[in-house]
Amino acid sequence: MIEQEAPAASAVPRKRGRAIVVTSGKGGVGKTTTTANLGAALGASGASVVLVDADVGLRNLDIVLGLEARVRHHVLDVLEGSATLDDALVTDKRVPTLRLLAAAQTREKDEVDTAAFRDLIASLRDRFDYVLIDCPAGIEKGFANAIVGADEAIVVCTPEVSAVRDADRVVGLLGDGRSVKLIVNRLRPALVRKGKMLSVDDVNAILRLPLLGVIADAPDVIVSTNKGEPVALDAASPVGEAYRLIAQRVAGTLTGEPEIPRERTFFEKLFGSLR
Amino acid sequence: MSARRIVLTSGKGGVGKTTTTANVGAALAKRGHRVVLVDADIGLRNLDLVLGVEKRIVFDLVEVVEGRCQIRQALIKDKRLDNLAILPAAQTRDKTAVSELQFAQLVEQLGELCDYVLIDCPAGIEHGFRNAIAGANEAIVVTTPEVSAIRDADRVIGKLHERGLPLRLIVNRLRPEMVRSGDMLSVDDVTDILSAELLGIVPDDEEVIDTTNRGEPVVLQPESRLAAIYDKIARRLEGEVVPFTTFGAPGFFARIFGKAS
Known part of the structure; x- marks a missing residue:
């Protein structure tokens, strides 16, 4: 048989993609x-992107992308050789340069060999500009697997004491060898003003990480998640715009301090968003 | 009595464990x-923060297990x-520091000191999860x-069934207005999908963010509407039949005209 895995390393010049664990x-908190x-926004700007769900046993990235019905094979199938990478990669419905590599749902994280997972991420970096790895919660084996192949990390944190404490622990475990940046998620500016929520400065006084962006808490994220349509592809959504700016900052095409969401003024509330 | x-x-x-x-x-x-709360999230403990006792920790769960x-x-x-006490998790150890058997024995010993042992399970279904369920004889999902x-x-319910643990469900952070607009699943949707018995419905309330950050459980705020909801959950755990609050809440006109829908 002729090798089916078409554009193999020999035919196509290898990329040197970036592997970023979220x-x-x-x-x-919004990983x-x-x-x-972030993947949708990077993909929509023309980069080739693969999203890897490292949450074996509790996968959800397929749902958030609305691709759950298209998943045929998963990471463990690839690692165990029962499917090729090309068989397992699912192409996004909306963004043709975006691919998903789903996690196994009925298997355990302990079944994933850490070294094999690192090799898999390395081979994905040969083929894509960006490899984004969706890490499971916690700091057990699933976490160790998710970070092993990544030389960059994005820490997602909400402005809550417990989330900040956990993020601080994770930053320590990520070690000094990785570039680590911060996204503050689900900020409610009105609560911050009333002194009932930590501010972005409060969060970063503890974590002290370069800030990629701040996302406001918005019900349209729940809706888009349930529908499987990333809000970053909605040109009219302010939260989508915040993700697009983060993508530009990740790509290095946007510099300067990220904007921090503020409360809408009385007139903005009355007449709708100015965007 | 155990x-x-x-x-x-x-x-x-x-989700609010x-x-x-x-x-x-x-x-x-x-x-x-008499209640003992156990933080099973070794390495990422937070129950101490939510209760505001983080500065009073001297020993932790792993040190107890290690004797x-x-x-x-x-x-x-x-x-x-x-009559409320907490056994904090260790922060600088990992979950494999305690075996399932050790955890089960610990919970059994704690059970001799109180009426209810509540075990705060870590996220995921790895070792920390297996520890947390090892000593339990019922579950709240x-x-x-x-x-x-x-x-x-x-x-998770599948895994609890495998263990033969009886379970009930708390649907947390419900936003009734989003359910009405069709943007959020209803409680009925959730219980149908999971086919599990309901123990409580807790609406989304920004008060929780603030009280969590301050380390004061919302139950201790006398005028809080959530305090009444958690009290009902406690009574249902005791075996009382308490009707569920319907958050199908009155619409605009019903509110204007004072009719409950």
Whole structure:
């Protein structure tokens, strides 16, 4: 048989893609949503992107991208040789340069060999501009696997004491060898003003990381997640715009301090967003 | 009489396990029960923060298991409710520091000291999860009305069934206005998908963010509407039949005309 895995390394010049793990320690702060939206925004700008769901047993990236019905094979199939990488990669419906490599749902994280996972990430870097790895919550084996092949990390943190503490622990575990940057997610400017929520400065006084961006808490993220449509592809959404700016900052095409979401003024509330 | 040993779990992180553990525990303690809360999230502990006892930790769960202190030395009594105590997790160790058997034995010993042991499970279904469920004889599954949380809860419920653990469901952070507009799953949707018995419905309330940051469980705020909701959950745990608050809340016209829908 002729080798099916078409554009193999020999035919196509190898890329030297960036492998970035999206992590947090605490669960539910928005890792998967961030991975999906950052990937969609990078892909929509023309880069080739693969999103890797490292949450074996509790996968969700497929749902957030609306691709759950198209998943045929998963990471463990590839690692165990029962599927090729090309069989397992799912192409996004909306962004043709965006691919998903799903996690296995009915397997355990302990079944993933850390060295094999590192090699898989390395081979993906040969083929894509960006390899974004969606890390599971916690700091167990799944975390160790998710970070092993990444030389950059994005820490997602919400402005809550418990999330900051967990993020701080994760930053320590990521070590000095990686570039680590911060996204503050689900900020509610009105609560910050009332002194009922930590500010971005409060968060970063503890974490002290370069800030990639700040995402405001918005119900349209819940809606887009349930629908499987990343908000970053919605040109009219302010949260989508925030993700697009983060993508530009990751790509290095945008510099300067990220904007911090502010409360809408009375007139903006009355007449709708100015965007 | 042996204590009830209840694990609070979810699969997905950030759905409110720790907040629920603290508030259900405080609600049970307010009702006169002796309650011990166990933080099973070794390495990423947070229950101490939510209860505001983080500065009073001397010993932790791993030190108890390793025999380096007595259980009573590691238990921290709450200053507001004297029949509520917490056993904090270790922060600088990892979850493999304790085996499932050791965890089960620990929970059993704690059960001799109180009426309810509530175990705050870490996110995920790895070693930390297996530890947290090892000593429990019932479970509360906490979920939010989001597709991803429900999928994870479903996976966890499967694992609890394998263990033969009876379970009930708390649907957390419901936003009634989003349910009405069709942008959020309803409680019925959630219980249908998971086919699990309902223990409580907790609406989304920004008060929780503030009280969590300050280390004061919302149950202890007398005028809080959530305090009443957690009290109902505590009463249902005791076996009382308490009707569920319907958050199908009155629409605009009903409110204007004072009709409850």
